[in-house]
Amino acid sequence: MNELENLKGSPHARRRKRRLGRGIGSGRGKTAGRGHKGLGSRSGGGMQPWHEGGQMPLQRRLPKRGFRNIFKTRYEIVNTDSFSRFEAESTLDPDMLAEARLIRKGRLVKILKGSNPIESVYTVKAHAFSKAAQESIVSAGGNVEVIEK
Numbered sequence: 001m002n003e004l005e006n007l008k009g010s011p012h013a014r015r016r017k018r019r020l021g022r023g024i025g026s027g028r029g030k031t032a033g034r035g036h037k038g039l040g041s042r043s044g045g046g047m048q049p050w051h052e053g054g055q056m057p058l059q060r061r062l063p064k065r066g067f068r069n070i071f072k073t074r075y076e077i078v079n080t081d082s083f084s085r086f087e088a089e090s091t092l093d094p095d096m097l098a099e100a101r102l103i104r105k106g107r108l109v110k111i112l113k114g115s116n117p118i119e120s121v122y123t124v125k126a127h128a129f130s131k132a133a134q135e136s137i138v139s140a141g142g143n144v145e146v147i148e149k
Contacts, residue, residue, distance in 0.1 A: 076103035080113050080118055084120075093147075110126065111137075128146070129146070
């Protein structure tokens with residue numbers, strides 16, 4: 001019966017690993033197939049994935065442009081179009097936006113105006129607002145509160 005519980009591997013189906021450096025009679029003694037000297041003979045040796053054999057490395061060949069200002073204030077952007085998922089007359093603050101997965105928790109938030117008009121009244125608390133977003137929230141009857149950074 002060839003059933004799952006009776007299956008056996010055929011004899012010698014799995015080959016044993018060759019044991020290196022086990023004496024001259026083994027055929028793989030002394031240098032254990034690694035040759036003499038050099039990078040490949042050392043333990044832990046071998047080419048790193050980024051090694052280019054003396055060619056100018058990629059990160060040095062590519063042109064460098066601009067810089068990243070480490071002092072710049074970076075905001076998580078929330079669009080006013082995404083307010084529709086919240087109940088009317090609710091207070092939207094960074095914690096509530098993080099719960100709704102619109103931003104990551106603990107980040108600075110900036111509100112931008114979306115393409116659709118706001119149809120409900122909201123009190124929005126954020127670190128920054130675009131002028132257009134602020135006007136559209138207020139014109140819909142809502143409030144805007146700037147949180148200090």
